[in-house]
Amino acid sequence: MPGPGDAAAVDRPVDGGGAVTAAKPGRSRISGWLAEAQTSAAGARLPALSIEVVALVALLLAAVGGSRLWALAPAVVAAGLLAWTWRAGSAVAGTFVVARVLLLACAYLLGVVHGLDPTLAAGVAVAGLAVLTEPLLAAVYEAVYPVSANLPGLGSPPERNANSGRVALVNGAAVIVALACAFTGRFGAIALVAAVAALGFTLVTVLQGLRAFRARRAREKKLHAALTAYEPAFLVHWNAPAGTAYQLAMWLPYLERLGRKFFVLVRNQTNFDEVVALTKVPVVMRMGLNQLDDVIAPSLRAAFYVNTATVNNHVIRYTNLKHIQLNHGDSDKVPSHNPVFRIYDKNFVAGQAAIDRFAANGVSMPAEMFTIVGRPQVENVHIATAPIASITNPRVLYAPTWAGFYADSNYSSLLAGYDIVKALVARGCSVVFRPHPYSKRSPELARECDRIRALLAEDRRTNGRPHVFGAEAEVTMTVADCFNASDAMVSDVSSVVADYLYSEKPFVMVAVSTPAAQFAEAFPLARAAYVIDAHGGRVQGLDAALDDLLGSDPLAATRHDLKKYYLGDIPADRYAQRFLDEAARYL
Structure with missing residues (x-):
């Protein structure tokens, strides 16, 4: 879920890497598959190869069949797949070049069958030139990227030119016009006009790209001088998959409260x-390793991650520089005791539990590498004022994590979530449902989220319970808002559990990767949870856990004791100040 994230991120390509992206609402299954295949590293060539094969079949039939009817069906299929794929994803200059050239060759051969119209032949040639220019255009625009934003002396980044994407559509339309004219054996002049217009648009866009490229180079030459004049005390380095901005967003307010100049260094345009x-x-934004010298201003003292x-x-x-890892949450997950934390000069952690976790898992870390700063993000989380048994119709937050990038970090309880939420509703509870944002990357988890939302919507309509879900819970409300709007929580192995501990309200943890009998040994925070x-896919102990959660709450004292262990022994009125004081020491 956004806000307190899951322990540590791993590198992934910007669009989610190997994770499966759920199709957008309203998109057909086939077009959704095409979009996924286009953006998947493994399947990037699959749609293009399919269209190329069909286009090649059309070309061969046009050459061998001696009739336009032989080539009609595969040519229409190839053109249709091309248009459908662009609709499912987005038209990008330089893609499907081979397929379009094959279709133009097919148009030429069909023109020969009719007795070649010189204007049609010229149209085919000009359209082919426009299509073959696209890789140059793509290379130019790949080199056009922002250097900085909000940096005094460099101004704002230039507006991105949307024409580079439209070129593929325009040229694709010229190919289809040429095919249509070839099949009819008429209107060659129309094909020529369409092709000339497409080539002209392509060349104008190339020139625009070259000007933007020169402007980028000019900004880069001024970058080091501009940063030197700005005199930043520290930088924040952030690189992560798209849609993971919560990792940084949770820290920005506290870094800004340090009252020192800083900048955020990113490595790709999506993050920018x-x-x-x-x-x-x-x-x-600096993408390459060899570009980083320009950002190391003399005034820099530290780098945060x-x-x-x-x-x-x-x-x-x-x-x-002093290199300080902040992380984006604290949990008992495997990534939270990764040996990679050794490479930082300092690891700012929430409490002693984070330090002990390394030793408990055989990862040797010198004590001086750690500094306990609490979790400043929970400073506005309200602490429970009454036993939950005294609350009529309590509101329960269900905040499941996602499936993780790898099998050893799959802790998501969403596959059991529908049964859990149904049981809460049956007990008269209202529910705040806030899944991890990455849940939508898995079609299976996305479906479970939809089932839960539908259940809550139906119960709200039928019984009037004030459930909170959808955009209200996942966008409008912050994580702290969700905490404060609830009287108890159900989650799994996630950093939200440690953060929720600050409220001293009761919570359930769902054991997914480990049987309940060994759960607290593997994930010590479960000592304060009802499990x-x-x-193994079977939900057991649900009623007993909810009885304790909403009733006698026998673990209330345990939660109070573990709160200091996980979140630091820091006075509530100066909770966030601890982080500010420790960070300021290195600036």
């Missing part, structure tokens, strides 16, 4: 766009 939407502090992305080591090599066993 996400950060620019979050803050007014300078944002700098909010995940363990592999490219963090590109900045860690600057030994004149539902969902290991």
Whole structure:
């Protein structure tokens, strides 16, 4: 879920890497598959190859069949698949070049069958030139990227030129026009006009790209001088998959409260766009390792990190800086005791539990590498004021994590979530449902989220219970808002559990990766939780756990004791100040 994230991030391609992206609402199954295949690293060539094969069949039939009717069906299929794929994803200049050239060759051969019209032949040739120019256009625009935003002396990044994407559509339309004219054996002049217009648009867009490229180079030459004049005390290095901006967003308010100049360094345009939407502090984008010298201003004293992305080591090599890992949450997950934390000069952790977790899992870390700063993000979380048994119709937050990138970090309880929420509703509870944002990356988990939302919507309509779900819970409300709007929580192995501990309200943890009998040994925070066993796909102990959660709450004293262990022994009135004081020591 956004806000307190799951222990540590791993590197993934910007669009989610190997994770499966759920099809957008309203999209057909086939077009959704095409979009997924286009954006998947493994399937990037599959749609293109399919269209190329069909287009080649059309070309061969046009050559061998001696009649336009032989080639009609495969040509229409190839053109249709091309248009459908672009509709499912997005038209990108330089894609499906081979397929379109094959279709143009098919158009030429069909023109020969009719007695070649010189205007049609010229149209085919000009359209082919436009299509073959697209790889150059794509290369130019790949080199056009923002250098910085909000940095004094460099101004705002230039607007991105949407024409580079429209070129593929225009050229694709010229190919279809040429095919249509070839099949009819008429209107060759129309094909020529369409092709000339497409080529002209392509060339104008190439020139625009070249000007933007020169502007980017000019900004880069001024970057180091601009950062030197800005005099930042520290930088924040962030690289993460798209849609993970919560990792950084949770820390920005506290970094800004330090009252020192800083900038955010990102490594790709997706992250750049996400950060620019979050803050007014300078944002700098440097993609390559050899580009980083430009951002190491003489005034820099420290670098902060909010995940363990592999490219963090590109900045860690600057030994004149103090490198401090903040992470984006604290939990008992496997990534939270990854040996990679050794590469940082300091690891700011929430409490002693985070330190002990390394030793308990055989990862040797010198004590001086840790500093306990609490979780400043919970400073506004309300602490329970009454036993839950005294609350009529309590509201329960269900905040499941997602399936993780790898099998050893799949702790999601969503596959049992419908039964859990149904049982809560049957007990008269209202529910706040806030799944991890990555849940939508898995079609299976996305379906379970939809089932739960539908259940809550139906109960709200029928019984009037004030359930909170959808955009209200996942976008409008912050994590702290969800905590404060609830009297108890159901989650799994996630950093939200440790953060919720601050409220001293009761919570359930769902055991998925480990049987309930060994759950507390593997995940010590479960000592303060009522446990539902969902290991092996069967839900057991649900009623008993909910009885304790909503009734006598025998673990209230345990939660109070573990709160300091996990979240630091820090006075509530100065809770966030602990982080500010410790961070300021290195600036």
